[in-house]
Amino acid sequence: MARYIIKRIFMAAATLFIITFLLFLLVRIMPGNPFPSERMSDEAIAKKRAEMGLDDPVLVQFGHYISDILRTGSFGKGSSLYNGAPISTVLPTAMGNSFRIGGVAILFGVSVGLILGIAAALNRGHFWDVFCTVLSIVGVCIPSYVFMIFLQYFLAYKTTIFPFYFNNRNFLHSAVMPALSLSLFSMSTVARFTRNEMVEVMDSDYVLMAESKGMYGTKLVTRHILRNALIPVVTVIAPLIVDLLTGALVVEKIYGINGIGKLMVDAITGEGIDYNYVLALGILYSAMYIGIMLVLDIVYCLLDPRIRVSDRPKKKKSSAENGEGVQA
């Protein structure tokens, strides 16, 4: 168990390192000039290049970049965004804003989705089941930003129930719409998944057994059904959080939230593309993604004893399979 976790952490770190290197390589090697050549003389550009270390071999530059991150937490300076302020001062505020909205959205989406899914599974064929099905169809076919646009149009423009834009000082009130629209997709996915898992467990023999022994009601649901039904639900949460990262890009654009998504959009679509921001945000996004996957893998492993037990024999079997394949 501990070995598995350590191995998993090591793999995640290695993956992140490789990705950082790849991103760095791509941004540095690809054609493009960080300086406006029509406004600067050749000598000035050469001087600036030498000053920024752009003439060194790429590997040396990468070494400097990594050591800067590890030692001082500096991702270099942004050139155009925020008047060239160091990225390490801009990033934390943006991350704070994004994480708060994203956190509220995922909490809301997962908890409401769970409740809906359970309600649907317990009342199969009745109102909540139908509601759950409709919600899952809507969640799949309406992208979250379309939902957002509708929310904004009806709740902020036609009626002024909620403010049009996000405002940090009025967090609770103005975060309702972005969080709600972000959570639509995760809510529908979790609801559908929970419902299907629960229905499957409820039809299984051991539940019948428990029922025939006289167990009923809440005790049956919480002790026997939910425990097993919820384990696979953990696996869908990881991709949901990742989708949230993507969705956050548009939410932040629509509601004017100063988060990392907006930073990313600004860095890509601004007048000059900001290489340092793209790199820093790329590493940040990849790190978050890998981190989420890692945590959920470990949680899943802790939750489900079957995975822990079957970890070792499974491997032997797969290597045997490979051996067969080579022979055949």
Add this chain to the structure above:
Amino acid sequence: MSKERTSAVPAAPAYVPTDADFAFDTTIDITTDRNYASQGFWKGVFMRFFKSVRAVIGLVIIGIIIILALIGPHMNSYGYSDIQSVTDPETGKEVTARSMPPHVPWLHKLTTGESYDDPFAEETFLFGTDSMGRDLWTRVWYGARVSLLIAFVTIFIDMIIGMSFGLISGFFGGVADAVMQRFVEVANSIPRLVIVGVLATFMPKGIVLVIVALLLTEWIGMSKIARAEMLKIKGQEYIMASRTLGAGNWRIIFIDILPNTIGPIITQMMFSIPTAIFTEAFLSFVGVGIMLPQCSVGSLIEDGFNNITTLPYQIVPPILVLAFLMLAFNFVGDGLREALAPRIEDM
């Protein structure tokens, strides 16, 4: 046991067989076995697919949207980037059809009893015009065409890349598989957003960027499925037979095994197409995708969003097209998945 029971009941008169009992019944055609008729795999798939109401609805919606995307832009004389304008006969000035709500002369006449009194009295703009004066009907279907084309092309190429990668990785196993799977793992850990960001540093924004970003990310799912199918199939006897008959690796992978993996891969394609359409729409919405005067569903939604407070009707058609496309492809994907891998109780 049966003897005991019959002895308890008073004996019935014994049945005396006649000649007719031993003659062939020539009225029945027994050359085909109807009770245990064998059914081709694909025939079964089609039958199960068309039994599902949702799948058929999805297929019909996709068909309608594709037909409209093909003929819609040609149903009137406007081009997708033409700005509609006429010379006002009274003032002699050029008037542009900016931001007009849906404008259908015969319908207007039917409901209000009079014709339009604007300079475009005879022109039909079914969905209205956008803020530059372009006909939205033409643009919506042109945009749907662009979106669908991007989705189909990228998913097709992704299928070829991902399928080959997964099949080869699964077939050879060992070191090749380990290396290839580590590669997949790294590629899978880079969010699509980051790929778009890095691509945008050296590529011009536009269709090509969207296609490359999709090409770089969507093949991974395909390769995983192809590999899993390969692992399932490669130990079967017919592969051994083929090998014994002298078939080489490539023949086994692409001629013996590939046709048997095609079902799950087609299902995956059906689920990838809405992802591709959505990604394209999303990138165009953010401003990295399609550039004006070109348009796609996503860029039309963005246009509509920019004017949503004053001209809310502009955003409705592209959103409906997008939502219906996503819905339909998901329905068809679900239907295909169930048709290809039926559970026993459904048979």
